[in-house]
Amino acid sequence: xxxxxxYARRVLQAGPDLERMVASWRPGGATPPHDHAESLGLVRILxxxxxxxxxxxxxxxxxxxxxxxxxxxxxxxxRPGVLHGLADAGGLVTLHHYTGPIDEMWVLxxxxxxxxxxxxxxxxxxxxxxxxVLWSIEAxxxxxxxxxxxxxx
Ligand SMILES: [Fe+2]
Numbered sequence: 001x002x003x004x005x006x007y008a009r010r011v012l013q014a015g016p017d018l019e020r021m022v023a024s025w026r027p028g029g030a031t032p033p034h035d036h037a038e039s040l041g042l043v044r045i046l047x048x049x050x051x052x053x054x055x056x057x058x059x060x061x062x063x064x065x066x067x068x069x070x071x072x073x074x075x076x077x078x079r080p081g082v083l084h085g086l087a088d089a090g091g092l093v094t095l096h097h098y099t100g101p102i103d104e105m106w107v108l109x110x111x112x113x114x115x116x117x118x119x120x121x122x123x124x125x126x127x128x129x130x131x132x133v134l135w136s137i138e139a140x141x142x143x144x145x146x147x148x149x150x151x152x153x
Contacts (some may be wrong), residue, residue, distance in 0.1 A: 004128050006031050006088070015123075019098040022046070030087035031124040033062065033108040035143065039098040041078035045070055048091030052076055055083040057110075057142035062108060068141055083108065083141040085124075116139045117148075 006029030009062075012020040019039075025048070034057045054066045069089060070076060078084050083106070088092065102120030109126060116126055116136040127133060135149055 003122060005125055007030075007092075007094075009123060010118045015093070019096075019102070021095045021096050023090035023092075023096060025086075025088035025094070027090075028088055029092075031085045032110050032126060033083045033085050034124040035076060035083055035106045036047045037105050037120060038080045039100045040080055042097040043076040043078065044095045044097075045072050045074050045076075045085070045092070045107055045118055046095050047072050047093040049071075049089040050076075050092050050094065051087040051089050053085045055085075057083070057108075057145065058138045059138075060113070060139060062110065062113075062140045083142065083145075085137060090144070094133070104134060113139045115139060 005026070007023040007025045010022045010024075012022065033053075040067050049072075050070045052066075052068050052070060053064055057063075064152055105118050105120055105122070105124070107116050107118055107124060107126055114136065117125065118132065119132045119134065122132065137146060
């Protein structure tokens with residue numbers, strides 16, 4: 001996997017109603033805050049340990065709202081629109097189910113005010129190539145806080 005990616009992904013199924021993939025995590029790999037659009041996500045920990053975090057954007061600030069540790073056999077539920085991130089805490093392998101298609105998703109830079117809009121098929125990280133970003137703004141934004149600049153009127 002490229003150096004900047006927190007995990008390698010292997011898609012098992014990519015249908016209109018269900019996507020399934022296995023993520024094998026780099027030691028210490030962590031995703032930045034991101035959402036899964038309108039999709040409901042279920043993440044089963046197959047091996048190792050994970051740190052799961054959630055955030056909200058309020059008043060332009062990115063605030064962590066939870067941080068929990070999980071081990072093999074546990075299932076995490078990621079509700080539509082929630083900003084979350086997973087990190088490897090040792091030997092992490094995860095199985096992800098997403099209901100419904102993810103057309104586009106948000107990924108936030110945790111280190112500076114920046115939000116990128118990516119294609120749903122992208123991995124949950126900020127792409128190294130700016131051509132992989134659909135559009136972006138120099139601020140942290142939450143769900144429904146900005147209008148797509150590609151639309152007019
Ligand atoms: Fe995710």
